[in-house]
Amino acid sequence: METPKNPTSVNHRIREGLSRIAMALRIDEWNRSKTSGVNPTQLAILDLLGGRQNGLAVKEIAANLGVSQPTATDSIAALERKGFVAKRSVGTDRRGVNVGLTPDGHSLLEVGEPTQSLAERTVEALTEHEQEDLLIMLVKMIRHLQEMDAIPIQRMCASCRYFAPFAHSDAAKPHHCNFVDAAFGQRDLRIDCREHEAADPASRAAIWDVFQQG
Structure with a gap:
């Protein structure tokens, strides 16, 4: 063919x-x-x-x-x-x-736990900036799957009631976690956090709007 x-x-x-x-x-x-x-x-x-x-x-x-x-x-x-x-x-x-x-x-x-998986070695081949961009894209894709009810709500920062996106002017650490009361950066966003508490649907939507605009 x-x-x-x-x-x-x-x-x-x-x-x-x-x-x-x-x-x-x-x-x-x-x-x-x-x-x-x-x-x-x-x-x-x-x-x-x-x-x-x-x-x-x-x-x-x-x-x-x-x-x-x-x-x-x-x-x-x-x-x-x-x-x-x-x-x-x-x-x-x-x-x-x-x-x-x-x-x-x-x-x-x-x-x-392996010393280093194929996936980890592949991600390490990317630059730090590319890794951060990939993480953000994955968060967006997972969030879309959640909103379609294709998967359960994941324990991500973007769906957590403690997450305050772009609460700080510091470009390196723009976000704030109210659980630990600390600022953190884009590459520190979590996909699965043990302290996660799901925000209600309205709050989750509001958090996402701010995250998107930032």
Whole structure:
């Protein structure tokens, strides 16, 4: 088949590029799995629970990983048999159960971390300015997915009630985190913060407007 004289749409070519990056991420996941003794889905569950002291419900785990509840249930059961996760009651309702990491689960995550992944080495090939631009673009794309209800609200600065974008005139540290009461810069924006508390929809929209304008 001949290569067409005119390229496909830029949207299509960006999607092609993202699929190539996703391939490298899958390779990283399989490499970590080999050393951890769990499969990539199980490892993703451990990673997801790693920063959540109170654990998550099975439904939340499935939604965050983009898998069906039966798939999540099967993977959680396997991790439970291996002693890496445990179920715990939530509040006074015995029917409410969250899944959380055990000490062995935390240990596995620490041991399973590679010295440097393909994705990290690839990002390091970019200049600091390019890295910052890429981070901002990823925040924007994730935020768009959230607003379409394609993915759950992520623990990003841009969706957090503590985030005050462009609160300072300092170009190096324009943002403010009200949780730690400190200024920080663009390249310090977080995709997954353990202290994150989701802002209500109206506040989230207002925060985003200021972030965009800045």
